[in-house]
Amino acid sequence: MYPKYGPGQLWTKVAELIEEKGGILYKNAKVVQLNGTNELTSALIETGKEKIQSTITFDYCISTMPIKDLFNAFSFSIPSDIKNISDNLVYRDFITVGILLNKTRIELNDNWIYIQESYVKVGRIQVFNNWSPFLVSNAETTWLGLEYFCNENDVLWQLNKKELIAQATQELIQLGFIDSSKNVLDATVIKVPKTYPAYFGTYSEFYKIRNFVDVIPNLFLVGRNGMHKYNNQDHSMLTAMQAVQNIKNGILSKENIWSINTEEEYHEEKKQ
Secondary structure, three states: OOOOOOOHHHHHHHHHHHHHOOOOOOOOEEEEEEEEOOOEEEEEEEEOOOOEEEEEEOOOEEEOOOHHHHHHHEOOOOOHHHHHHHHOEEEEEEEEEEEEEOOOOOOOOOOEEEOOOOOOOOOEEEEHHHHOHHHOOOOOOEEEEEEEEEOOOOHHHHOOHHHHHHHHHHHHHHOOOOOOHHHEEEEEEEEEEEEEEEEEEOHHHHHHHHHHHHOOOOEEEOHHHHHOOOOOHHHHHHHHHHHHHHHHHOOOOOHHHHOOOOOOOOOOOOOO
């Protein structure tokens, strides 16, 4: 059931289907401004390294961007108390250091390994081979992802690629996964800001944000960052599907979107 080349393969296929059906994808684009009064009508975007600006008009806006960024893009005035809540929503940021190994000291049979040792900073390790053997070109090698949970612009976030790879390698040695840096064949680093929306900061007043955006008839917030809601991936996708159904059926209320996974339980369990 797992995509042969990882979950990104799913979105590559979705992109292909959109373009086959005449949709236009603006890749590597940033929303600079969202325009409108009673409802949203257009977006000013910047595309590519040259930051070429263009305006897109639309009938509906389905937003997955962090609410803080969404509110900063609105061209119209926002009540100061609502803007303050948005500005002070809290996120946890995320770094993955991918390490390709020629061998390990221990047998790795899990997909994720949660690290509890206080003398290292890594919080979790993914074994990509165990998601799909096609994620490595050589079955004799092991592809690990060391995951670091941090805050954007803290000391860990400021480390460059070389420094993060050196730290991850050293921690693998400390934890007993490998003997030395000679076991490392290749490595890469990916930094993802605002990965985890947090339920502190001004979150206790989030209902005011929801009340403000829900009355914009053609704006639909979906996904983890879009709703500032720590859903699993399947529930996040379901919020987008429900938004589309609402648009197709002329349903203006957003209640059925917000109600998805309201029990806020963790839905992963081991299947025998």
